[in-house]
Amino acid sequence: MNHPIVDTDTLTHPAVRLERVTKDFGGGVLGLDDVTAEFRTGAITVLLGLSGSGKSTLLRHLNGLHRPTSGSVSVLGQDVASLRGRPLRTLRREIAVIFQHFNLIGPMSVLENVCTGRLGSLVGPRLSLMMYPESVRRQALEKLDRVGLADRAYQRADTLSGGQQQRVAIARALMQNPKILLADEPVASLDPVSAREVMSLIQEISSENQLTVISSLHQVQLAIDFADRIVGLRSGRIVLDQATEGLYAEEASEIYTSVSGMALAGHGGR
Numbered sequence: 001m002n003h004p005i006v007d008t009d010t011l012t013h014p015a016v017r018l019e020r021v022t023k024d025f026g027g028g029v030l031g032l033d034d035v036t037a038e039f040r041t042g043a044i045t046v047l048l049g050l051s052g053s054g055k056s057t058l059l060r061h062l063n064g065l066h067r068p069t070s071g072s073v074s075v076l077g078q079d080v081a082s083l084r085g086r087p088l089r090t091l092r093r094e095i096a097v098i099f100q101h102f103n104l105i106g107p108m109s110v111l112e113n114v115c116t117g118r119l120g121s122l123v124g125p126r127l128s129l130m131m132y133p134e135s136v137r138r139q140a141l142e143k144l145d146r147v148g149l150a151d152r153a154y155q156r157a158d159t160l161s162g163g164q165q166q167r168v169a170i171a172r173a174l175m176q177n178p179k180i181l182l183a184d185e186p187v188a189s190l191d192p193v194s195a196r197e198v199m200s201l202i203q204e205i206s207s208e209n210q211l212t213v214i215s216s217l218h219q220v221q222l223a224i225d226f227a228d229r230i231v232g233l234r235s236g237r238i239v240l241d242q243a244t245e246g247l248y249a250e251e252a253s254e255i256y257t258s259v260s261g262m263a264l265a266g267h268g269g270r
């Protein structure tokens, strides 16, 4: 009997669900304010919003770096806030994170940096390339090849351009074989061409691996071009939740108006 290749149960259930999540940082600051949202398996969702609107706070709830003051966060069917120790580490292996500043170890080779993506599942310190099992080094080379940088494997990471460094960070993330990729302003430090290349790579990888991507961004146009859905935050609340299909460039500034609560400069700002 043939078994289905795609796990339909996984596809129909959201990878992530937040239910009435509030994060009170004290002093009257609500990082999140009664947020309810679902993030579908294999979809790319972009979080938009002004600085301080709660995008990073939301992302940090998904891998247990923040715990909600009230409400619940379910990731891959698990209640994140109830996890500690090993079960939390196990869940975190399913969740890769990439950052604005790439977080590579500059003096180390590109290949060594990619190998560190497997550190969570290896026992003992791995300080040099030769200390990684051959299978890990081979896998790292494959991931580098996937992001188009196999020819840079033995170069120091800090000699690469910003766009290339982010692609190395994506290769490192892929070493976890993650189910979820959290991207905290992944292209904020890049020029517009490199930014599009990185977003395009994330889109391809998401579709190849049914990878659920949740990314904060500041560029509405990139969100429209590369995401399935936009979630807008303002003062910790969701003020917009919209599929990008059929959304046109002219609507971009309108979206930002809803997210920021003010019109963009040059578009009738008050």
Ligand SMILES: Nc1ncnc2c1ncn2[C@@H]1O[C@H](COP(=O)(O)OP(=O)(O)OP(=O)(O)O)[C@@H](O)[C@H]1O
Residues within 6 Å of the ligand: 025, 029, 030, 031, 049, 050, 051, 052, 053, 054, 055, 056, 057, 058
């Ligand atoms: N650890 C913390 N302690 C106290 N307040 C915090 C903490 N982390 C975030 N905040 C506050 O919560 C609110 C949301 O911050 P957050 O970093 O999530 O915003 P953001 O949308 O990611 O901003 P940016 O685009 O600048 O990264 C802000 O008012 C911020 O000052």
